[in-house]
Amino acid sequence: MVTIAIQGLSADLGRRAVLTSVSATLRPGTLTGVIGPNGAGKSTLVRAMLGLVPIMQGSVTIDGRDVAALRPRELARTVAYLPQGQTLHWPLSVERLVALGRLPHLAPMSRIGAEDRAAVLEAMTRADVAHLSARIVTELSGGERARVMLARALAVGAKGIVADEPLASLDPGHQIDVMELLSREAKAGALVVTVLHDLTMAARYCDRLLLIDRGVLVAEGTPREVLSADRLRTVYGVSGHIDMAGTAPMVVPLGRCRERGE
Amino acid sequence: MLNDAFPAARHPALIPLLIAGVLVMALASMSLGPVHLSETRILVALTGHGDAIARAILFELRLPRTLVALLVGAMLGLAGAVLQGYLRNPLAEPSVLGASNSAALGAVAAIYFGIADWNVAMLPLLSIALGLVALGLLFALAGRSESPLTLILAGIAVSTLAGAGISLALNLSSNPFAAMEIMAWLLGSIENRTMEHVWIALPCAALGIGLLLYDPRALDALSLGEDGARSLGVDLRRTRRRLLLGVAVGVGGAVAVSGSIGFIGLIVPHLVRPLTDRSPSAVLLPSLLGGSILLAGADILVRLIPTASELKLGVVTAFLGVPVFLVHLLRERRSW
Numbered sequence: 001m002v003t004i005a006i007q008g009l010s011a012d013l014g015r016r017a018v019l020t021s022v023s024a025t026l027r028p029g030t031l032t033g034v035i036g037p038n039g040a041g042k043s044t045l046v047r048a049m050l051g052l053v054p055i056m057q058g059s060v061t062i063d064g065r066d067v068a069a070l071r072p073r074e075l076a077r078t079v080a081y082l083p084q085g086q087t088l089h090w091p092l093s094v095e096r097l098v099a100l101g102r103l104p105h106l107a108p109m110s111r112i113g114a115e116d117r118a119a120v121l122e123a124m125t126r127a128d129v130a131h132l133s134a135r136i137v138t139e140l141s142g143g144e145r146a147r148v149m150l151a152r153a154l155a156v157g158a159k160g161i162v163a164d165e166p167l168a169s170l171d172p173g174h175q176i177d178v179m180e181l182l183s184r185e186a187k188a189g190a191l192v193v194t195v196l197h198d199l200t201m202a203a204r205y206c207d208r209l210l211l212i213d214r215g216v217l218v219a220e221g222t223p224r225e226v227l228s229a230d231r232l233r234t235v236y237g238v239s240g241h242i243d244m245a246g247t248a249p250m251v252v253p254l255g256r257c258r259e260r261g262e
Numbered sequence: 263m264l265n266d267a268f269p270a271a272r273h274p275a276l277i278p279l280l281i282a283g284v285l286v287m288a289l290a291s292m293s294l295g296p297v298h299l300s301e302t303r304i305l306v307a308l309t310g311h312g313d314a315i316a317r318a319i320l321f322e323l324r325l326p327r328t329l330v331a332l333l334v335g336a337m338l339g340l341a342g343a344v345l346q347g348y349l350r351n352p353l354a355e356p357s358v359l360g361a362s363n364s365a366a367l368g369a370v371a372a373i374y375f376g377i378a379d380w381n382v383a384m385l386p387l388l389s390i391a392l393g394l395v396a397l398g399l400l401f402a403l404a405g406r407s408e409s410p411l412t413l414i415l416a417g418i419a420v421s422t423l424a425g426a427g428i429s430l431a432l433n434l435s436s437n438p439f440a441a442m443e444i445m446a447w448l449l450g451s452i453e454n455r456t457m458e459h460v461w462i463a464l465p466c467a468a469l470g471i472g473l474l475l476y477d478p479r480a481l482d483a484l485s486l487g488e489d490g491a492r493s494l495g496v497d498l499r500r501t502r503r504r505l506l507l508g509v510a511v512g513v514g515g516a517v518a519v520s521g522s523i524g525f526i527g528l529i530v531p532h533l534v535r536p537l538t539d540r541s542p543s544a545v546l547l548p549s550l551l552g553g554s555i556l557l558a559g560a561d562i563l564v565r566l567i568p569t570a571s572e573l574k575l576g577v578v579t580a581f582l583g584v585p586v587f588l589v590h591l592l593r594e595r596r597s598w
Contacts, residue, residue, distance in 0.1 A: 050493055076495030087487035089350035096271075096539050100482060104495040108477040152486075156494075 001028040002078055002159040002191050004049050008058030011041075011048055018044045021058060022217045024210055026193055028159065031186035033206035033223075034195045037236050040212040042195045043084055046162050049193065050081050062160075076104035079160035082153040084168075084195070086145045088137055094148050095133040098124055101155030120155050126181060127151035142169035150178060160191040167198055179205040199251035203227055203244065211235060223249060233257050271544035273537040280534075280551035284332065287558035291328040292320060294565055326455045330463060330519055331558040334452070335526060337467045337516040339553015340546060341509050342527025344474045347481035347542025348505050349410040355527035356513040359413065359506070360396050360420030362524070365517035367424040367431075368392030370444050374431045386462045386518030393514025396420050397506055408488045408498050450521035450576030452561055459519040470512015471550065473504050478543035485542065523576045525583030526553050536593075556582075 004026040011019040018041045026032050026049075034042045047053045048060055051067040060067040062078060070078075080101070088097065101123065102116040124130040127147045132140065137148055146169055153161060163182065167175045175198065183205050186192040196202045202209055203223040211219040211226050213235045219226045224244050232240040238253040293304055299316055306312035307320050338356060345354040356362050368389035372378040378385040403416035428448065435441040480501045483491035492498055517523075534548035557575075560582060564573040 047489065052489055052492055071495075072492065072497050073495035076493060079493075081489070081493035083487060083489045083493070087490060089485045089487070090540050090542065092485060092541055093539060096541055097485075100486065100494065103479055103483050106479065108479070 001189060002063055003027055004079075004160065004191065004193075005061045005064075006045075006049070006058070007061075009045075009048060009055060009060060010057040011044055011053050012056050013044065013053070018215050019048070020215045022212075022215075023058075024217060024220060026191055028191045029186055029189050030207040031183050031192045031194070031205060033202040033209045034193060034212065035197070035199065035202050035209055035226075036212035041215040042212050043164055045210075045212060046081075046164055046193055046195055049162055050079055051075060052081075073104050076158075077156065078158055079162055079191075080153040080156035080158040082149055082161070082163040082166055084164040086142070086149050086169075088145075091136045091138040093133070094124070094129055094135050094137055094140075094151075095120065097137050097148060098129075098133075098151045098155050101152045101157075104156060119157050123151045123155035123157075126154055128177060143171055143174050146170055147174065147178070150181070154185075159189070161185060161193070163192070163194040165195050165197065167196065167201065175201060199227060199232075199240075199253075200249070203249040203251050227251055271539050271541060272548065276534070276537045276548055277551070280548055280555065283555045284551055284558075287555050287562070288328055288332060291331060291558050291562055292324050294562055295319065295324055322456070326457050326460050327452055327561070328558065329460045330452045330455045331561045332554040333460070333463050333467045334516040334520045334523065335553040335555070335557025336550045337463075337470055337512045337553070338523065338526040338557070339530040340471060340474055340550040341513050342529075342553070343531040343542070343545045343549035344481065344505055345509065345527070346531050347478075347545070348484065348501075349414060350484060351410065351414070352532070353528070354414075355525075356509055357421060357522075357524060357527075359400060359417035359509065360424055361393055361509050361513040362517055362522050363421045363424035363428070364396030365389045365393040365514040366448060366522045367427045368514075369447055369518065369521070370428050370431045373440055373444050373447065374435060382456075382458055383462060386459070386515070389518035390466060390511070390514040392424075393510045393517070396424060397510035399423075400506065408502070413502075446574065447521045448576075449574035450523035450579070451564075451572075451574045452520050453572060455519065463515050463519045466511050466515020466518070470508045470515065473508030474512065475546060475550075476504065477501075478546050481542035481546075521574075521576060523557065523579050525579045526557055529583050530556055 006022055006024045009019055009022045022045060034045060036042050044053055048055060062070065099112060099120050102112060102119060105116060106112065124133060127150045129144065129147050129151050132144060137145060140148065146166065150166055153163065166178050170178060179201050182192050182194060206223055208221065209223050209226040210217060211231065218235060219231060227242060229240060229242055232238050237257050239255050239257055241252045241254055243250045293299065293301065297319055299319065303312060303316045304320065307316040342355045345356065345358065346352055368391055369385050372385040372388040377388060399420050400416050403419060404412050432441055432444055435444065480496045483494045483496045488498060530552040531545050531549045534552050535545050538544035538548065560575055560578045564575055564578055567573055
C-alpha cells in the first residue's frame with residue numbers, strides 16, 4: 001500500500017512556473033486521472049511525484065517520506081513510471097524491454113532470477129503482449145508498442161503506478177483494455193495515477209480526477225464533481241455534451257468557445 | 263509458446279570465439295617480425311628457456327608491442343560500446359567527447375616543447391593529464407543537463423579546441439623533425455614499444471575498464487530515455503561521472519602509448535551487436551575483446567604490407583573502418 005501526499009507544490013521548468021501550490025493526496029486502491037489542457041502542467045505534476053523535477057516549494061511525500069530523500073532504487077520499486085511517448089533508443093526484443101522493469105530489483109553484477117522472469121511473463125500476459133515476446137519493439141505498431149511499454153512498467157511490480165498518457169496512439173478497443181487493466185490494478189490495492197486527454201475514458205474509469213489549468217489545481221473529486229459544462233468551457237475552451245447519468249458516462253466536446261474563462 | 267529459459271543476451275559461442283581470436287592474434291603477433299623465429303623456438307623461449315636471442319626478441323621487442331595492441335584495442339573497443347550506449351547514438355566513439363584529441367594534444371605539446379626528451383614517461387603522462395583536463399572542461403560546459411545532446415555538443419567544442427591546439431603546434435613548429443615526429447604520432451603507431459609503455463597503459467586501462475564495466479545495466483535503462491532510467495532507480499549523475507572518468511583515464515592512457523587510432527571504438531560495437539540482443543550491456547564485453555582482435559590484426563597487417571616506411575596503424579584502421587562501417591550502416595538502415 002502506498003500513499004502519495006502533495007502539499008503546496010510549486011515547480012519551475014527553466015524560468016517558467018509550471019505548477020503553483022498544488023495540494024492533493026493520492027490513496028491506495030484508487031485510480032486517479034490527471035486531466036487538463038495541453039501545457040497545463042499535468043506531466044510535470046506526475047513527474048514531481050517521482051522526484052523527476054526539482055521542487056521549488058512545498059513537498060511530495062510517499063508514505064510519509066520525502067520523495068527527494070528516498071534512495072533512487074527504493075523509490076523505483078515503490079512507484080513504477082510509464083513516461084509519455086514511447087522512447088526506445090535500441091531495437092530490443094519485447095521480452096528484453098519488459099525485463100528492464102526488473103532493474104530496480106537487481107543488484108549490480110547479479111543475474112535475472114526466477115522471480116524476475118515470472119514477473120516479466122505475468123506483466124506481458126496482463127498487458128496482452130505475451131504473444132509478441134520475441135518480436136523487436138521498434139518493428140511493432142504504435143498500439144502494440146504502447147502496450148509493451150505498459151508491460152515494462154507493470155513488470156516493476158510496484159504498489160504505485162504512474163502512467164503519462166498511456167492511451168496515446170491506441171485504438172478504442174485497446175484504450176478500453178488499458179483503462180480496465182489500470183482499473184483492475186487499483187481495485188487490487190495499487191495507487192494508480194494516469195494523465196488522460198480522453199474525458200469520457202476519464203469519467204468512466206477513474207475514481208477521482210485532478211483537473212489542472214495553467215499550473216493550478218482547479219478541481220478535485222469524483223468525475224461527477226469535476227466534469228461540468230462550465231469547466232469544459234473555462235478550462236478547455238470548448239462546449240460539450242456531458243451525460244453523467246447512466247453507468248457509462250460520456251463527455252463529448254462539441255465546439256470551440258471563443259471566450260475562454262476569465 | 264514462451265520457453266522457460268530467458269533468451270541469452272549474446273550468442274553462446276560469441277565470447278569463447280572472441281577469446282580464441284585474441285589468443286590467435288597474440289600468437290600471430292608474437293611470431294611475426296623481421297627475424298624469422300620458428301614456432302618451436304618461440305614456444306621454448308616462452309617457457310623461459312632456449313637461446314638468449316630468441317628470448318630477447320620475444321620479450322623485449324614483440325611482447326610489449328603485442329600487449330600494447332591488445333590493451334589499446336580493448337580500451338578503445340569498450341569505450342566505443344559504452345559511449346554508444348550512454349549517448350544512445352550508434353555513431354559515438356571516444357573522439358566524440360574530445361577524449362582522443364585532448365590526449366593527443368598532450369602528447370603533441372610534450373614533443374613540441376621538448377618535454378618528451380626528458381623521460382620516456384613524460385609524453386604519456388602529459389597526454390593523460392590533458393585528457394583529464396578535457397574531462398573537467400566537458401563537465402563545466404555540459405553543466406547539470408543530463409541530455410546526451412548537450413554532452414555531444416560540449417564534446418565537439420572540447421575536441422575542436424584540442425584539434426586547433428594540435429594544428430597550432432604543427433603550424434608553429436620551426437623544427438621540421440619535431441613536425442615529422444608530431445605527424446607520425448598523430449597517425450598512430452605501436453612500433454618499437456617497450457615494457458615501460460605497457461606499464462603506463464596497463465593501470466590506466468585497468469582503471470578505465472573497471473569503471474566502464476561496473477553496472478552495465480544503467481546503460482540498458484537509458485534505452486528508455488533519461489526519465490525512464492531515473493524511474494528505474496539509476497542515478498544519472500553518478501553514472502555520468504563514472505563513465506566519463508573511465509573514458510578519460512582509459513582512452514587517455516591508450517592514446518598516450520599508441521597515438522590517436524580512430525575507428526576501433528566506432529566499428530567494433532557495430533560488428534558484435536548483431537550477435538547480441540542489441541541491449542547496450544550485452545555489447546560491452548564482446549567489444550572489449552573485439553577491439554583487441556581488430557587492433558592486433560591491424561598491427562599485423564602494417565607489418566606484412568611491404569612499404570618503404572612501415573604503414574601507420576591509424577591509417578590502416580581508418581581504411582578498414584570505412585567499408586566495414588558502410589556495410590553496417592546499410593544493414594542498420596533497414597532495421598531502424
